Amino acid sequence: MLTRRIIPCLDVINRRVTKGVKFQNNVDLGDPVEMAERYYHAGCDELVVYDITASAERRPIDIQMVREVARVVRIPFAVGGGLANLEDMSRALLAGAEKVSVNSLAVLTPGIISDGARAFGAQCIVLGMDPVANPDRERFPSGYEVTTRGFRERTGRDAVAWAQEAESRGVGEIVVNSVDADGTRRGFQLDITRLIADAVRVPVVASGGAGCPRHLREAFEDGHADAAIVAGMLHSGEYTIARIKQELAAAGVPVRRMHATAE
Amino acid sequence: MLAIIDYKAGNLTSVKLACDALGQASVITADPAVMRRATRIIFPGVGAAGSAMRHLQELGLVSVLREVIARGTPFLGICVGTQILFDFSEEDGGTDCLGVLPGRVTRFRPSDPRDKVPHMGWNQVRLRQTHPLLAGIADASDFYFVHSYYPQPACATDVLGVTDFAGVTFAAMVGRKNVAAVQFHAEKSGPVGLQLLANFAAWDGTLNPEI
Numbered sequence: 001m002l003t004r005r006i007i008p009c010l011d012v013i014n015r016r017v018t019k020g021v022k023f024q025n026n027v028d029l030g031d032p033v034e035m036a037e038r039y040y041h042a043g044c045d046e047l048v049v050y051d052i053t054a055s056a057e058r059r060p061i062d063i064q065m066v067r068e069v070a071r072v073v074r075i076p077f078a079v080g081g082g083l084a085n086l087e088d089m090s091r092a093l094l095a096g097a098e099k100v101s102v103n104s105l106a107v108l109t110p111g112i113i114s115d116g117a118r119a120f121g122a123q124c125i126v127l128g129m130d131p132v133a134n135p136d137r138e139r140f141p142s143g144y145e146v147t148t149r150g151f152r153e154r155t156g157r158d159a160v161a162w163a164q165e166a167e168s169r170g171v172g173e174i175v176v177n178s179v180d181a182d183g184t185r186r187g188f189q190l191d192i193t194r195l196i197a198d199a200v201r202v203p204v205v206a207s208g209g210a211g212c213p214r215h216l217r218e219a220f221e222d223g224h225a226d227a228a229i230v231a232g233m234l235h236s237g238e239y240t241i242a243r244i245k246q247e248l249a250a251a252g253v254p255v256r257r258m259h260a261t262a263e
Numbered sequence: 264m265l266a267i268i269d270y271k272a273g274n275l276t277s278v279k280l281a282c283d284a285l286g287q288a289s290v291i292t293a294d295p296a297v298m299r300r301a302t303r304i305i306f307p308g309v310g311a312a313g314s315a316m317r318h319l320q321e322l323g324l325v326s327v328l329r330e331v332i333a334r335g336t337p338f339l340g341i342c343v344g345t346q347i348l349f350d351f352s353e354e355d356g357g358t359d360c361l362g363v364l365p366g367r368v369t370r371f372r373p374s375d376p377r378d379k380v381p382h383m384g385w386n387q388v389r390l391r392q393t394h395p396l397l398a399g400i401a402d403a404s405d406f407y408f409v410h411s412y413y414p415q416p417a418c419a420t421d422v423l424g425v426t427d428f429a430g431v432t433f434a435a436m437v438g439r440k441n442v443a444a445v446q447f448h449a450e451k452s453g454p455v456g457l458q459l460l461a462n463f464a465a466w467d468g469t470l471n472p473e474i
Contacts, residue, residue: 002428123381
């Protein structure tokens, strides 16, 4: 049975992993390569590494960091931030990333999704999206509007319509970030996660708000997500990947076990 | 020297990095002379079967692949590299493939909309036979998959391991003589995938259980 993926997320500023609440009050958590290696050995299923200031600083993603992560982990990982065009994507993939993630760039130039899927394969192209609740149902039938730049700018696009457009352009996976839940550790925004998961035929990843294993179970069972991103609950040391998986397995969620070799 | 075949069918970085992690010297190549000299061959591939076959033909690699396989060189197919070892793939409106293994490659057609295609993520491989590449690997270990099509071998004796997805039980690992092939990405499957690659790096291409 296909297992539900647990994906630690590393937000990197100046080569250091940081964690903030709703993108503010960031604190230093450690070296991204060391943390990636540690979570790999602890049994995570995949990793995401965001160079979160690359775009604002108008520089490409830190390729050396991508290379070093690729050298220490033997699982897929996605990278995002500072990917402005196909050439940037190509460099990140050749450095060893399995997937490249686009967000604001795709809203501005949706053709990057189709071009990337054609050039590298749909499975490489991840769309990150930042929906916020918007009660104007005439403009936003799903009840959610897409925002960009860390939830700062509204786009006028309906979240579900945008997910479907990205799917038709060949995106391989969609990460649904929720601003209202981000960093709060009070659970994922299940509503919009489920609306999108049910509206597309590509895997959907729940992101933002994980605080305990029950939240992940909700993301899978009620949010219909195929994978879930975890950050604070892991970075703080409050939970280990083993414990998260143990609790999920006990609740009947299929998870990958680390029985690496036979006796 | 282990040769990783580069036929413009995807990114080979992680295969190369996995070989590096094992201390196994490897070279990424499309040179027939290098392939003939290689002591073992990894045949990876992502993307579509049609373009993979076209690239192989354009690079003139079809006959050298058959030659090294016939000669007994230990050979490992991965993902699309595995699929095009069969006779035929449904992909790209139907693609004639290498015919090294009898059988065809079919698309997943899930009846449950919660089964998303591609089949992406970690899934269990139930072992059907013993094989030198499976030494030290537990039954039902999880491997990392990304694919929309799956092999249907014509000979049950070629099936080494199976996986369940979207209502079918498909061949996740196949083998015949010196050819072994996996639908999953061993190079991205953590310690268990690395174990399989280490077994391949030590394999002489025979099925002698003494190895």
